[in-house]
Amino acid sequence: MRAEIVATGDEIRTGALVDSNSAHIADQLEQAGIEVTRHHAVGDDLPVLVALLHEIGARAEVAVVTGGLGPTEDDLSAAAAARALGVGLVLDQQALEEIEAYFTRRGRPMTASNRKQAMFPEGARRLPNPIGTAPGFRVVIGGCAFYFLPGVPHEMRRMLQEQVLPDLHTMQGAVRDFRLTRVISTFGLPESVVGEKVAAIHQYFPDIKLGLRAKFPEIQVKLYLNTPDEAQGGRMLDGAARWVSEALGINVFSLREGTMAEEVGALLRQQNATLALAESCTGGLIANWLTNIAGSSDYFLFGAVTYANPSKIQVLGVEPETLEQYGAVHETTAQSMARGARRIAGATYGLATSGIAGPGGGTAEKPVGTLCIGLDGPMGTRSRTVTLSFGQRLMNKRLFAMIALDLLRRALLEQPDQP
Amino acid sequence: MRAEIVATGDEIRTGALVDSNSAHIADQLEQAGIEVTRHHAVGDDLPVLVALLHEIGARAEVAVVTGGLGPTEDDLSAAAAARALGVGLVLDQQALEEIEAYFTRRGRPMTASNRKQAMFPEGARRLPNPIGTAPGFRVVIGGCAFYFLPGVPHEMRRMLQEQVLPDLHTMQGAVRDFRLTRVISTFGLPESVVGEKVAAIHQYFPDIKLGLRAKFPEIQVKLYLNTPDEAQGGRMLDGAARWVSEALGINVFSLREGTMAEEVGALLRQQNATLALAESCTGGLIANWLTNIAGSSDYFLFGAVTYANPSKIQVLGVEPETLEQYGAVHETTAQSMARGARRIAGATYGLATSGIAGPGGGTAEKPVGTLCIGLDGPMGTRSRTVTLSFGQRLMNKRLFAMIALDLLRRALLEQPDQP
Numbered sequence: 001m002r003a004e005i006v007a008t009g010d011e012i013r014t015g016a017l018v019d020s021n022s023a024h025i026a027d028q029l030e031q032a033g034i035e036v037t038r039h040h041a042v043g044d045d046l047p048v049l050v051a052l053l054h055e056i057g058a059r060a061e062v063a064v065v066t067g068g069l070g071p072t073e074d075d076l077s078a079a080a081a082a083r084a085l086g087v088g089l090v091l092d093q094q095a096l097e098e099i100e101a102y103f104t105r106r107g108r109p110m111t112a113s114n115r116k117q118a119m120f121p122e123g124a125r126r127l128p129n130p131i132g133t134a135p136g137f138r139v140v141i142g143g144c145a146f147y148f149l150p151g152v153p154h155e156m157r158r159m160l161q162e163q164v165l166p167d168l169h170t171m172q173g174a175v176r177d178f179r180l181t182r183v184i185s186t187f188g189l190p191e192s193v194v195g196e197k198v199a200a201i202h203q204y205f206p207d208i209k210l211g212l213r214a215k216f217p218e219i220q221v222k223l224y225l226n227t228p229d230e231a232q233g234g235r236m237l238d239g240a241a242r243w244v245s246e247a248l249g250i251n252v253f254s255l256r257e258g259t260m261a262e263e264v265g266a267l268l269r270q271q272n273a274t275l276a277l278a279e280s281c282t283g284g285l286i287a288n289w290l291t292n293i294a295g296s297s298d299y300f301l302f303g304a305v306t307y308a309n310p311s312k313i314q315v316l317g318v319e320p321e322t323l324e325q326y327g328a329v330h331e332t333t334a335q336s337m338a339r340g341a342r343r344i345a346g347a348t349y350g351l352a353t354s355g356i357a358g359p360g361g362g363t364a365e366k367p368v369g370t371l372c373i374g375l376d377g378p379m380g381t382r383s384r385t386v387t388l389s390f391g392q393r394l395m396n397k398r399l400f401a402m403i404a405l406d407l408l409r410r411a412l413l414e415q416p417d418q419p
Numbered sequence: 420m421r422a423e424i425v426a427t428g429d430e431i432r433t434g435a436l437v438d439s440n441s442a443h444i445a446d447q448l449e450q451a452g453i454e455v456t457r458h459h460a461v462g463d464d465l466p467v468l469v470a471l472l473h474e475i476g477a478r479a480e481v482a483v484v485t486g487g488l489g490p491t492e493d494d495l496s497a498a499a500a501a502r503a504l505g506v507g508l509v510l511d512q513q514a515l516e517e518i519e520a521y522f523t524r525r526g527r528p529m530t531a532s533n534r535k536q537a538m539f540p541e542g543a544r545r546l547p548n549p550i551g552t553a554p555g556f557r558v559v560i561g562g563c564a565f566y567f568l569p570g571v572p573h574e575m576r577r578m579l580q581e582q583v584l585p586d587l588h589t590m591q592g593a594v595r596d597f598r599l600t601r602v603i604s605t606f607g608l609p610e611s612v613v614g615e616k617v618a619a620i621h622q623y624f625p626d627i628k629l630g631l632r633a634k635f636p637e638i639q640v641k642l643y644l645n646t647p648d649e650a651q652g653g654r655m656l657d658g659a660a661r662w663v664s665e666a667l668g669i670n671v672f673s674l675r676e677g678t679m680a681e682e683v684g685a686l687l688r689q690q691n692a693t694l695a696l697a698e699s700c701t702g703g704l705i706a707n708w709l710t711n712i713a714g715s716s717d718y719f720l721f722g723a724v725t726y727a728n729p730s731k732i733q734v735l736g737v738e739p740e741t742l743e744q745y746g747a748v749h750e751t752t753a754q755s756m757a758r759g760a761r762r763i764a765g766a767t768y769g770l771a772t773s774g775i776a777g778p779g780g781g782t783a784e785k786p787v788g789t790l791c792i793g794l795d796g797p798m799g800t801r802s803r804t805v806t807l808s809f810g811q812r813l814m815n816k817r818l819f820a821m822i823a824l825d826l827l828r829r830a831l832l833e834q835p836d837q838p
Contacts, residue, residue, distance in 0.1 A: 013455055015445030016630065016641065018437065022460070026434030036432055037467070041441070041458035048456070181435075192490060192530045212491065213430055214571065222435065277724070283710025284703035287724040291702025294778055294812055302730035305696070305706040305722030307715075311764055315721070315734060345730055359713055389525055392573065393713055 001172060003029050003062040005039045006052065008077060009151060012067070013043035021066045021156055032165055033177035033226065034062060044068065049080035057084070057142025062168060064160070067151030069134035071113035077148050082121035084141050089119040092126050095135045102133050127163050131155055138167070145171070178230045182241040184221040185254040187406055194219045197247045205240040217399045218260075221248070253409060260405045261289035267412040268299040268348075275408070276345035277303035278316050278337035280328065281355035281371060285401045302345035306337065316340030329354050329366050331383035334374030338383075342376045349377040349411075353404050357396040371400045373407050382411070420591060422448050422481040424458045425471065427496060428570060431486070432462035440485045440575055451584055452596035452645075453481060463487065468499035476503070476561025481587060483579070486570030488553035490532035496567050501540035503560050508538040511545050514554045521552050546582050550574055557586070564590070597649045601660040603640040604673040606825055613638045616666045624659040636818045637679075640667070672828060679824045680708035686831040687718040687767075694827070695764035696722035697735050697756035699747065700774035700790065704820045721764035725756065735759030748773050748785050750802035753793030757802075761795045768796040768830075772823050776815040790819045792826050801830070 005025050011017040019041055026036040037060065042048050049068075056063045068077030082089050095118035103110040120126060120137045127136035127147065132155040136148045147164045149156045169176065186194055191214050198221055201210055209224040223240050227233030245252050254263050268275055277286055277300075287303035290296050304315050309328055312318040317340040318333060326332045334352045342350025351374070358368035369388035374381065386403060390396050424444050430436040438460055445455040456479065461467050468487075475482045487496030501508050514537035522529040539545060539556045546555035546566065551574040555567050566583045568575045588595070605613055610633055617640055620629055628643040642659050646652035664671050673682050687694055696705055696719075706722035709715050723734050728747060731737040736759040737752060745751045753771045761769025770793070777787035788807035793800065803826060807818055 007458075011630070011632075012442070013445065013458070014449045015442040015447070015455070016632065018439045018442040019458075020437045023431070023434040023437040026432065028434070030433045036434070037461070039426075039432070039438075039458075039460035043456070179433075190527060192532060195491060195532070196530065211429060211493065213435070216571075222430075279703075279706075283715075284698075284706030284722055284724065285710075287698075287703030288707045291704075291724070291726065291776075292813055292816070296702075297726050301727040302734065303703055303722075303724030303726075304734070305703065305710070305724070307710065307722075308720040308764065311721035314763060315723070344733060345727065357710075394711055395573075397711070 001034045001061045001168070002059075003034045003036050003064070004056045004060045005036060006056070006063060006065040007039070007041040007151075008044065008049065008065060008067040010043045010074070012041045021151065021153055024153070024157060025064050025066070025160060028160060028165060029062070029064070029168075030179045032168060033172065033179055034168060044074040044076055046076050046080055046083065049076060050083045053080060053084040053141050053146065057144045057146075060144045062171075063144050063146045064164065065146060065148045066156055069117060069136060069148065069150050071111065071116055071133070075116075078120055078137070081124070081137070081139050081141070081146065081148065085121055085123070085139060087122040090122050091115075092118050092120050092135075095120070095126050098128060098135065099133055127159055129155055129159060130162075131158060136163075177226050177228055178233060180225045180227065180230070180233050180237050182223040182237045182255070183257045184223070184241055184244045184248070184252055185257065186219045186221065186248050186251045187217065187253055187260065187402060188251045189219065189248070191219050194221065194248065194251075198244050201240060201243060204243060205236065208237065208240050216395065217402050250410065250413070253406070259289065260402055260409070261286070262293055264405050264409050264412070265290060265293050265296055265299060267409065271348075271412060271415060273348035273412070274299050274301050274345070275349050275351060276301050276341040276347035278312075278341035278350065278352035278374075279303060279305050280307060280312070280337070280353055281357045282353045282397055282401045282404065283307065283357075285397050286351070286353070286404060289401065289405075301347050302341065304341055304344075312337060315344070317343070327366070329356060329370055329372055331372050331374065331385055334372040335376065335381045335383050336374070338374035338376040339381060349375065349408060351375050351404055351408050353400055355400055357393045357400065359393060369396060371403060373404045375407055375411060377411060379411060379414070382407070420453045420480045420587070421478075422453045422455050422483070423475045423479045424455060425475070425482060425484040426458070426460040426570075427463065427468065427484060427486040429462040429493070431460045440570065440572055443572070443576060444483045444485070444579060447579060447584060448481070448483070448587075449598045450600065451587060452591065452598055453587060463493040463495055465495050465499055465502065468495060469502045472499060472503040472560050472565065476563045476565075479563045481590075482563050482565045483583065484565060484567045485575055488536060488555065488567065488569050490530070490535055490552070494535075497539055497556065500543070500556070500558050500560070500565065500567065504540055504542070504558060506541040509541050510534075511537050511539050511554075514539070514545050517547060517554065518552050546578055548574055548578060549581075550577060555582075596645055596647055597652060599644045599646065599649070599652050599656050601642040601656045601674070602676045603642070603660055603663045603667070603671055604676065605638045605640065605667050605670045606636065606672055606679065606821060607670045608638065608667070610638050613640065613667065617663050620659060620662060623662060624655065627656065627659050635814065636821050669829065669832070672825070678708065679821055679828070680705070681712055683824050683828050683831070684709060684712050684715055684718060686828060690767075690831060690834060692767035692831070693718050693720050693764070694768050694770060695720050695760040695766035697760035697769065697771035697793075698722060698724050699726060699731070699756070699772055700776045701772045701816055701820045701823065702726065702776075704816050705770070705772070705823060708820065708824075720766050721760065723760055723763075731756060734763070736762070746785075748775060748789055748791055750791050750793065750804055753791040754795065754800045754802050755793070757793035757795040758800060768794065768827060770794055770823055770827050772819055774819055776812045776819065778812060788815060790822060792823045794826055794830060796830060798830060798833070801826070
């Protein structure tokens with residue numbers, strides 16, 4: 001089956017709102033083995049909507065339309081579907097009762113305009129909305145089954161899951177195809193090099209489609225397979241993912257779409273190790289990433305954001321002479337910061353960043369993009385300097401934080417007690 | 420002029436990636452007085468792309484297409500445009516040199532596949548990419564000027580701004596209509612209350628359209644005006660923005676789409692004041708927000724992420740008795756943390772957060788969503804406890820950080836030396 005997706009509304013048409021609904025719907029349909037061929041977005045414009053419904057009705061077997069089910073006169077989805085079908089709008093008594101019940105539960109009065117939300121094209125099948133005022137509906141235009149859903153993401157998602165997908169599975173019958181995917185997350189190699197290293201996969205796994213995705217600052221390798229046999233296809237994909245992992249080696253940091261922080265956190269947990277941070281140029285970003293993970297307090301003990309030099313001295317115990325002799329952005333200083341953070345927290349590892357995120361603060365010797373990392377742990381103290389050529393502060397911060405966490409990840413993987 | 424927008428790529432078609440480019444382009448075109456009528460998204464499929472280019476060429480005057488300019492064989496934009504025009508692809512020598520220079524600057528070898536990125540449809544005008552490897556190009560298909568831009572958002576945005584929009588202004592000539600907007604950012608009132616407080620704006624400014632947008636955790640009030648007179652329209656919008664500001668009072672934190680951290684940073688700078696942070700439940704998020712701002716080292720001196728209690732004691736000087744008696748999540752503890760951070764850094768203000776972001780760690784007395792804020796400064800020590808009902812850790816962290824910064828903002832606005 002081929003599907004198209006439509007987002008409606010002037011907010012989306014004019015760019016006031018980013019349409020995240022269509023990606024979710026596409027992902028769910030593709031996973032169900034339905035090929036999504038096109039997405040559309042149009043405004044609250046009746047003739048445009050009617051023309052688009054006709055166009056899709058002549059081309060696709062399934063369409064999911066979001067938005068335009070609200071109580072205002074800008075909400076035109078039911079009117080457009082009725083016009084496209086050449087029928088009138090009729091009041092659905094049960095829908096009206098459900099809308100009334102919704103308002104009663106919330107102790108709010110139902111306005112006259114909400115009555116409009118119970119009007120559907122003649123012959124439409126109502127799709128109940130268990131968590132909002134706007135029910136959806138299903139009609140067939142041309143050769144295509146159209147599902148009209150609300151634009152509110154959590155309402156749309158629930159109705160898609162509970163009503164649309166089961167309906168489509170019934171329509172698919174026995175000839176269902178599964179779309180399976182695997183994602184291999186890498187860091188440290190440019191996209192072109194990743195592409196070259198995995199190019200030969202077609203020789204070994206000819207049925208599997210490969211895509212590269214730059215999800216700054218990661219490069220993801222995605223493997224796709226359409227198959228009627230979910231179990232066998234899954235085994236084939238697992239084999240292909242292992243092949244890709246071996247081709248890319250240490251640069252692979254996750255096989256489950258985990259973030260670098262999640263994978264570093266998992267390694268720390270496995271090893272019963274703990275971490276303290278001393279962040280200068282990354283300004284709390286590494287701490288923020290780690291504390292986004294539920295349960296990270298088990299391994300993340302303490303972070304210092306030492307933006308000013310006095311706090312490097314006073315909190316982390318960096319010697320004033322070190323700062324005088326080498327400056328804040330130097331491997332010796334970063335090492336001292338890492339040792340200080342580790343000591344204060346009594347952590348297994350101390351990780352420190354000092355650098356110049358820009359746009360100001362660069363010099364000829366230490367330009368914007370310079371990063372010094374210090375890492376202190378059971379294996380001793382290490383450090384590294386890298387210089388990036390991005391001009392943007394936020395990109396530099398992200399990349400600095402990734403490089404620092406990756407240095408720790410590689411050190412953790414060297415541990416002899418690792419599986 | 421009527422414009423359509425196309426996002427290309429299997430990642431977008433299948434929903435692996437949310438297309439945020441199209442909203443940005445639509446917003447920029449609409450602001451330039453160009454009506455965006457439709458958005459499309461299609462996969463890496465040559466016949467589908469060619470058919471869509473013909474379709475749009477027969478309907479619109481302007482089209483912006485993103486994606487498909489990379490080095491891989493999935494990148495089909497130039498080939499599709501050439502096919503739609505019935506011409507061949509030719510090597511652009513200058514583009515090749517620029518791509519080579521890009522790799523040379525980064526000290527990386529250029530691969531053979533990157534050469535493909537210098538191939539354009541015969542007769543196309545190259546659009547240089549100052550910050551990436553993929554140049555764009557402009558062709559006219561049917562009656563429509565097509566701008567092909569990279570899918571990487573920051574590259575696309577810069578090329579749109581510097582090359583496409585000036586080109587379109589020239590095409591528009593004298594008959595240009597401006598779409599002007601103002602954004603008033605608020606925090607602390609529910610969307611429905613914001614809506615009620617500004618509902619009367621239509622009586623005073625009937626030409627101005629108002630929209631509310633929940634940009635979690637902010638509520639933005641957006642004002643729109645279409646006008647041929649940019650200067651006069653701008654003055655009218657400024658008046659309306661002042662009216663909205665007065666209606667919403669202290670809950671307005673920015674009139675320039677600034678973030679809460681940017682506005683707090685600006686207030687600190689104005690008052691020659693400095694800040695130190697002690698973050699527990701916000702885990703470095705406030706520090707990260709502040710250090711995203713270029714020049715924030717002028718007022719942000721130090722942050723401690725004291726996830727574990729020992730670091731609260733050792734670094735911030737919180738009394739062990741305080742932690743024993745009240746626990747980590749308590750106003751007394753938060754006050755002590757704020758005083759400690761302020762003292763260590765010698766800052767004007769110390770701001771501290773302690774709370775339960777979830778999903779674990781809640782108790783009947785202190786459920787997930789409990790936040791204690793401490794603020795220490797020239798006005799003495801303050802604290803506040805709030806309890807939120809969100810279950811999600813990341814949403815809680817964001818909201819916690821906003822509430823803490825907002826407490827500081829309100830304190831800064833009370834300063835008698837304020838204008």
